[in-house]
Amino acid sequence: xxFRWCLIVGIACLSACVGPSKLGSAGGARGGxxxxxxxxxxxxxxxxxxxRSDLFGQNRPYLIGPFDQLTIDVxxxxxxxxxxxxxxxxxxxxxxxxxxVEAAGKxxxxxxxxxxxxxRGRFVRDPQVxxxxxETVSQVVTVDGEVREPGLYPVVGKLxxxxxxxxxxxxxxxxxxxxVVVFRTVKGQPMAALYNLKAIRxxxxxxxxxFANDVVVVGDSSxxxxxxxxxxxxxxxxxxxxxxxxx
Numbered sequence: 001x002x003f004r005w006c007l008i009v010g011i012a013c014l015s016a017c018v019g020p021s022k023l024g025s026a027g028g029a030r031g032g033x034x035x036x037x038x039x040x041x042x043x044x045x046x047x048x049x050x051x052r053s054d055l056f057g058q059n060r061p062y063l064i065g066p067f068d069q070l071t072i073d074v075x076x077x078x079x080x081x082x083x084x085x086x087x088x089x090x091x092x093x094x095x096x097x098x099x100x101v102e103a104a105g106k107x108x109x110x111x112x113x114x115x116x117x118x119x120r121g122r123f124v125r126d127p128q129v130x131x132x133x134x135e136t137v138s139q140v141v142t143v144d145g146e147v148r149e150p151g152l153y154p155v156v157g158k159l160x161x162x163x164x165x166x167x168x169x170x171x172x173x174x175x176x177x178x179x180v181v182v183f184r185t186v187k188g189q190p191m192a193a194l195y196n197l198k199a200i201r202x203x204x205x206x207x208x209x210x211f212a213n214d215v216v217v218v219g220d221s222s223x224x225x226x227x228x229x230x231x232x233x234x235x236x237x238x239x240x241x242x243x244x245x246x247x
Contacts, residue, residue: 050185065105066087072115161197178196
């Protein structure tokens with residue numbers, strides 16, 4: 001048997017041995033930030049929705065960030081009340097008589113104190129400022145793994161798994177579509193479910209909803225990487241194998 005055919009058979013055998021990665025393995029733990037044995041695998045690929053305490057139960061004050069929309073009131077002064085402002089890309093706001101204020105990284109209460117200090121004395125004798133969040137981008141989902149643009153994406157309206165992946169500009173060349181894991185915390189319990197994007201596209205089951213604080217990890221196909229390397233050595237013979245792998 002020639003070297004070329006030996007290489008083809010070896011590649012085919014190796015690709016057949018590559019199965020879906022198990023949750024809690026090194027790759028899964030790294031992508032989802034969970035250690036082995038700490039994640040409960042949900043049955044039938046269905047994760048329960050998080051409760052309110054899961055979404056907002058963290059005892060951390062909200063820190064104002066870029067593009068947050070705020071409503072600012074100065075009690076008793078009509079011209080300085082019900083002012084709707086938006087932080088710019090650097091997290092700054094501009095408020096009448098107070099000028100430009102660095103709001104990023106500060107809580108609404110801290111921003112109230114800064115505005116009161118700016119207004120006190122010269123403009124208002126005893127200012128009482130209230131800052132409320134009108135619209136925030138704090139509710140985000142993490143999309144990681146083999147996608148074109150991994151990162152944090154805001155959850156606006158109803159978001160599904162397919163839409164979350166699309167927000168990250170779709171899957172990369174080496175994505176393993178039957179190895180997509182969603183990590184979620186429900187009632188304080190870390191959970192995970194394994195999804196198959198191909199099956200969802202075919203309509204085999206419903207596109208699952210994705211919630212704020214979820215982590216979506218698209219798996220990596222090591223077999224496909226190996227095939228790409230082999231393609232550089234034997235392009236004419238390896239092409240049908242590539243097509244078979246993609247289908």
